[in-house]
Amino acid sequence: MSMPKLLVVLLIFLAFVFPIFVFRASASSRDAATSAISQAEEVVASAYEAVLEAEQAGANVSGLLVRLNEAGDLLARAQVAFRLGDFDETVLSANLCSEIGEEVRSEADELRVKAYGVRVTGSWLTMTGSLVGVVTVFLGSFWGWRVFKRRCIRRVLRMKPEVSADES
Numbered sequence: 001m002s003m004p005k006l007l008v009v010l011l012i013f014l015a016f017v018f019p020i021f022v023f024r025a026s027a028s029s030r031d032a033a034t035s036a037i038s039q040a041e042e043v044v045a046s047a048y049e050a051v052l053e054a055e056q057a058g059a060n061v062s063g064l065l066v067r068l069n070e071a072g073d074l075l076a077r078a079q080v081a082f083r084l085g086d087f088d089e090t091v092l093s094a095n096l097c098s099e100i101g102e103e104v105r106s107e108a109d110e111l112r113v114k115a116y117g118v119r120v121t122g123s124w125l126t127m128t129g130s131l132v133g134v135v136t137v138f139l140g141s142f143w144g145w146r147v148f149k150r151r152c153i154r155r156v157l158r159m160k161p162e163v164s165a166d167e168s
Contacts, residue, residue: 029087036094037078043101044071050108058119059111064104071100 047068055061078093 029091033078033082033087033090033094036091036098037075037082040071040075040078040094040097040101043098043105044068044075047071047101047105047108050105050112054108054112054115057112057115059108059115061108061111064108064111067100067104067107071097071104074100 051061051064051068054064074093074097078090078097081087081089081093
């Protein structure tokens with residue numbers, strides 16, 4: 001075989017083999033992008049739940065909501081890039097989304113714990129203040145009764161009975 005014929009046969013062979021390798025590489029990139037998006041969706045959902053729990057505990061979550069919106073925007077970008085076939089951008093956006101989601105979730109958990117701590121401390125202070133108030137009222141009432149009783153007894157003992165002429 002001559003060199004041009006060998007080159008033509010080789011090019012035809014590569015034309016049939018090349019799409020197989022490209023498809024496999026594309027399929028693995030597609031699988032990686034799909035798993036990155038699903039992981040990012042799970043992380044954002046768990047971060048949202050953590051923020052909701054922190055808010056219900058009484059924590060200020062306004063800063064976390066801003067970060068959660070950023071993660072949502074990155075997730076939307078990843079999904080758009082996936083639909084456009086840009087799997088590298090999909091993986092990059094989804095991974096950034098996952099990182100922000102993890103940070104938001106951990107910060108929300110910390111805020112929730114702090115909020116519960118403040119509530120418990122407030123409850124203990126209220127309970128202690130109530131107990132001190134009840135004891136003070138009880139002891140004050142007991143002391144007041146003793147003082148009142150002594151004064152009444154002293155008054156009664158100081159009184160002198162008088163006999164009038166009409167009563168005899």
